[in-house]
Amino acid sequence: MAAINPKELNQLTEETGLSKLSIQDWHKRFIQECPTGSISKERYINLYRSYYPRARNSDAYAQMLFTAFDDDRDQALNFREFLRVVAVSQGTDEKAKLELAYKAYNRNQSDANLSRKEIQNAITAILNLVETQDDIDENNGTDKRQTTIEWAMKRLGLDEKTEITKKEFIRRCKADQNLYEFLAFHCVPKPNGSDGDLRGKEKYKISIKTGTEGKKFLLRASGTDANVYLIIHGETASSDSVQLQNSQTHKDPFESGHTDVFVQFLPQLGKIKGATLWHTGGKSQGWFVEHLSITNEASNITTNFPVQRWLDADEYDKMTKIELIPNEPPGYAQ
Secondary structure, three states: OOOOOHHHHHHHHHHHOOOHHHHHHHHHHHHHHOOOOEEEHHHHHHHHHHHOOOOOOOHHHHHHHHHHHOOOOOOEEEHHHHHHHHHHHHOOOHHHHHHHHHHHHOOOOOOOOEEHHHHHHHHHHHHHHHOOHHHHHHOOHHHHHHHHHHHHHHHHOOOOOOEEOHHHHHHHHHHOHHHHHHHOOOOOOOOOOOOOOOOOEEEEEEEEEEOOOOEHHHOEOOOOOOOEEEEEEEOOOEOOOEEOOOOOOOOOOOOOOOEEEEEEEEEOOOOEEEEEEEEOOOOOOOEEEEEEEEEEOOOOEEEEEOOOEEEOOOOOOOOOEEEEEOOEOOOOOO
8 A cells, every 4th residue: 555645645634634644653554454455344343352452342332433434335444434533533523523423323324313222232332342341340330331321311312202313412412511522432542543552551540539628718619620630650660641631420520529530541550659640720729639549450459549638839838749659648848
């Protein structure tokens, strides 16, 4: 398969919104995996298995995306079709992502309405991709799945009817951030690519509890709206800085009394020896952190950090960034 010529590169940049460098990187990876210039459905599904080795089952999700973009119905994706999957599923265009989701979930690939059964199948495929077998065994997965299905059905209005139009699907998802993030690829880790290769990475569950110790004299609660970041330090490596967003437990994270849970796929770090936690808020944006725990789901080992302090520019030590050691409250700087 020949290299992309400048004209094709410009066209793909306009069509996808991806940078030329990113497209060239994806093209290089594509021809390494598919020297014939196309990828069959079977090969695409097998690649997804390698991208998500700990997933309960990635096949149905991979097949949904494949079918959505196999425009000529030849049971293969050429590079242009493949790149559209990447661009939309990893992009930021809200409407485009929802249109892709609707198309992927519609098994008949027609303008027909989405049925209750098709939504149920889509939710099951998503959960099979993002959950490991350990998740199912430890958390009563059947009940959790049914609760998730019932929640999505209600938010889509499918608790009272049997199908939904494309227009209403997009409207309801736009009106509900949690629903949008769940159905429009935000909860799904990125597959192998220039901005995210899951091979050789492990799943970490990060749990942060915001305390309830408000500052009465300042009429201020203990939560924060600032951006929060974390670096995890292990025996063999440290992670890059990770912004903690898209909490799995609360739409508005880091509120007083809330425990927020985040999932990150990171390189193998070894035994966790410490963490760096900070936020970008200035004065009047303090945050009281009660506790941080980090679970490596591959080894099922949880490391606990009893933080129990303010990260606040208004505190006397003015610290909004702290270094943490397992099982040792950091206290305040003298």
